[in-house]
Amino acid sequence: MKLTNLTTSFAVAAIGTLLTGVILVAENQWAVIGALLAAAALSIVLARLKIGMVLASVLNESSAWVALLIPLGGVIIGFALHEEDFVLMMLATVLIYGLACVGLTIQFGYAGVINFAGAAFFGIGGYTAALLGEWGIPSLLIIVAGGMVAAAIGCILILPVLRTKGHYAALITIAFGLLFRSFLEVNHTLGGPQGLKVEGASVAGHSLLDGIQLGSFQASFYLNYVLLALGVFTICFILARNLEKSWIGVNFDAVREDPIGASVFGVNVAYWRIMAFVIGNFVIGLAGAIFAMMQNFIAPSNFTFSDSLIMLSIIVLGGLGNLWAILPAAILVVVMPEKLQEIGEFRILVFAVLVVLVLRFRPSGLFPRALRKFRREVAQ
């Protein structure tokens, strides 16, 4: 049992790495379409044979260190393509968006707290990085500060979010997202519509703008950001996974599924909704700070309502509440439009149609979340 689980996990990771690599390097868009079709066919076959659910539960029940297959795959791709600026930037972008989606998953996938202002909290992280970068504060601290400021500003919304439900709660975050964007546009200290320059990150005195050099090995500086994003993503992924498989995760689910039923069994519904909202915004803020450092430049147009929609689309396309589905969905949403230049102009249209079709015909997403079972914990 254990061995097959291990083999399966490795197989999934290997296939994932391979497909990601192919999609990333494919120059010819027919190759991209081919890889996407192959992935689509694979997922349909898996769904038909009910293997999809089995795979999801294998990944869900495997031990914590199976999550380390993600950085393993990421490092392999990163080093294999170490000279390709554009490819590495896309990989880093996928990881950063994926990180933000981990935060959204905690909020919406677990606790059911709706957040249509993901891009705003992402932007708060980014602007924090821009402002603090001028003071020569260590980059890792700035990233954490980005998360903390996003979480803190999010606290303004706690009361409205707690008091409203359903469509009304959705409006609160939509209004906040638009408000944030218009605020940035007109505020001159934050650069107005032109935005701000951001100091690049440096870790242990080594600027991430200098690519790694070891003898004849010369890497693009984007590899540094891939590694940084990969590290933060993996830590947050493992912690979010632990969160799901904990009493807190059980409470989140109870709050989402039936707040009244939960309150009768002693669950502090308001407390858990606040927790999910704050933790989620923290993670989204981390992602925003890394994004700003990598881009070296941020402007209000990076943090629009459409960007919030893209983040939500990633978690819904992948499968709401399934952490493992975030990266495949992020690749689909972030990389596909960049690669299909022929579609170029039409990419947002294509993307919108794709999301509509998935919601209409496969509402639980491409890789639905697996049931939480504490088999492994009980068996130990």
Added chain:
Amino acid sequence: MAILFEYLFNGAVLGIMYALVAVGFTLFFGVLDIIKFSHGDVLTLGAFSGLVSFLALQSLGLDLPVVGLVVVLAAACIVTGAVGALIGQAFIIPMRNASGFNILLMTLMIGTGIREAIRLFYPNGANPKAFPALLPKTPIEIGGVFFRLDSIVLLGLGFGVILLTNWLIRHTKLGLAIRAVAQDGDTAQAMGIPFKTIVLATFALGSALAGIAGVMHGIYYSEINFSVGLLLGVIGFSAAVVGGLGSIWGAIIGGFTFAALQTLWVVVFPDASGYRDVFAFTAIIIAMTIWPTGIIAERYSERV
């Protein structure tokens, strides 16, 4: 003092446009308990179809003053009504048992699709388009205050449409059926009311209102842009929510409230007029915190 009246008047014109959009949201929520977020982009579509029909008239040499306005409004209503019903038929009715969030996200994406389609397929669609001056912009002086004639007509038109809609809902058979479905869809169906037809008719009606609002928007600003729908949609949604979803008069009050907030800010802080939307949305968030189901509360009960 005169300038204040002008502000108030312009605020009222904005308010009536927001109210028209908000009434659509409230009608959709009434019959199916859903938020149809493609509404704002359906509005843009209405404005663009009005523009196309005007260009067609022009090429035929038929761009006479009143005829132009009537044809443009009719074209906008027909296109938006049809598209609204189509979205309902193809996507919303089949999904009425899905979670509210899924429908919200899906209609947002349909709206994005419409917006992008306009940008891509309308010639040079990414740039703002001049909207024909279907009404004379002659200034009219009343007691030392200047009003634009077209704005006065637009205000009257907006009120007329809203009164007509209210009459339709209150005093016709169709309106009775819509109210019955809004009360309780299953019971209405059991009483022999064709549920699906009524829902689609409601979608067509609400969307046609957005079409009219789109044309009004075009005339008022003399131009139309593919992306206006998103903000107008959110404003209309806010107005409907503040007024308490499901109530027509609530939606109208909500529309004027939003316009009043924007105008108030510009009057008080003319130097910081850029912040007017920040202020208006902040006020909406605060209002929602105080009245979590709108100022005119939605009829609401939780079954235990």
Added chain:
Amino acid sequence: MSHLFSARDVSVRFGGLQALDKLSLDVDEGTIIGLIGPNGSGKTTFFNALTGLCQTAGGQLLLDGTDITGLEPRHVYSRGVTRTFQRSRLCLSLSVFDNVVIGRQNSLDLNIVSNLLQRGRFNAAVRENHERVRALLATFSEMLAGRIFDPLHSLNMIDRRRIEVCRALVAEPRLLLLDEPSAGMTPDETHEFMDDILKVRSNNPRMSIIIIEHEMDLMRRVAERCIVLNYGRKVADGTFDAVVADPWVQEAYLGTS
């Protein structure tokens, strides 16, 4: 003599409707009380008021002599009152274990740091709770205990009811409220369920139960005392036979004269 639970002149109003009208009743430790009355007579409203789900418009709810009127639902739970719902409020997408273990809310370690980082400790806690939940499920049926990690939506109606009762029992309440547990069950299932309730009762002799039921056979077998409500008022109080014999009850509720 002091009672485990007392309601003193409790009233609840919904707009113009008087759902509960100065209801008073006492529950002693270790007794099973049947609550009967026509639809809309205020039975479920009484449970809702007691568990803090709806506001009272007057009167007092006393548990062990302390006032619990107006407490939030979770604080009522902390004092040892749990319930089931007429329309089941389980989480269909979660496993049987997750649904039941929520009932142990107050003994779960909810500290975020220990949940995220001290996984060894967490695993030990899972094992302990798993043991408890399993044992509880096994008192109902061994088959149910074997399905502890199955999704709840795969269970049939009677098993779902059992899960709901287990969730209420796992907290080791002093007062258990059962709201129409036989709703939606076949007569055979109802019969089986009756045995379950009596089993629960003999396992927890000190626990009190208030049960709302329309199924008169079930009431006759399990209720030691019956209280009849009509239009939010208590119209009869006594043993099942005495209550059923009451001419007022016959006319108002049972519809025979």
